[in-house]
Amino acid sequence: MLDFFTLPSYAELGANALRILLSFALGLFIVLIYQWTHAKTPQKSFTDTLIILCMLISVVMVIIGDSIARAFSLVGALSIIRFRTAIQDPRDIGFVFFALAAGMAVGAGSPAVATLATFLIGIIILCMYYWHQHFAKNNEFILEICLPPDQPSETVYRSIFDKHITYERLIDKRIKKSKVVELNFRIKLANPDKWTALYNELSAHENITEVKLDKE
Numbered sequence: 132m133l134d135f136f137t138l139p140s141y142a143e144l145g146a147n148a149l150r151i152l153l154s155f156a157l158g159l160f161i162v163l164i165y166q167w168t169h170a171k172t173p174q175k176s177f178t179d180t181l182i183i184l185c186m187l188i189s190v191v192m193v194i195i196g197d198s199i200a201r202a203f204s205l206v207g208a209l210s211i212i213r214f215r216t217a218i219q220d221p222r223d224i225g226f227v228f229f230a231l232a233a234g235m236a237v238g239a240g241s242p243a244v245a246t247l248a249t250f251l252i253g254i255i256i257l258c259m260y261y262w263h264q265h266f267a268k269n270n271e272f273i274l275e276i277c278l279p280p281d282q283p284s285e286t287v288y289r290s291i292f293d294k295h296i297t298y299e300r301l302i303d304k305r306i307k308k309s310k311v312v313e314l315n316f317r318i319k320l321a322n323p324d325k326w327t328a329l330y331n332e333l334s335a336h337e338n339i340t341e342v343k344l345d346k347e
Contacts, residue, residue, distance in 0.1 A: 150189050150237050157233040157249045158185030164253045165226050168260035181226060185234040192238025270297075270323040276333060277311040277341035287338045295329040297321045311340055 162178045236245035278287055292299060296318050303315035320326055326344060333342045
């Protein structure tokens, strides 16, 4: 009971405060990398969560210390948490683990490893981002078209495909509730600058009810 009321020394409190501040700084750096390389506008709630997770995990690691009993107790306590927000992009899961790893390293008493790993991984992610931006092929798209169920699908779009597309692969085919047939293709354009021409010709076709063209 006396150990419960024993106050930590100022040096220990200062060290723990520095761990939390370092976790915050590393979490902020991770968020900056995430925002910089994200294709769309990131959700503020998700970016805030990354920073909070990084700090909380560092605190959890300090609490656990070398105690196996505490580790199992915290695992049991944290297992009741359920995340209701579905993560749509697998890349987001990577950033969640990125923040967790940085926080764990700081909390475990390895700030040098945490800092070095965070900056190296962040730089590698940036290099991958710029590689995709400047060196990846820009003629690859995901195409989604919807056709009436009574139409032979191949004859509807074949002439337009032969005009604009050098490669196609049907990746999904299904019937929607509105009774239309939805086809999803991975395609490569002969001229990526004419993607609007492909979209316009497909949209103007009388037997194609819906067209969606996304950059892969």
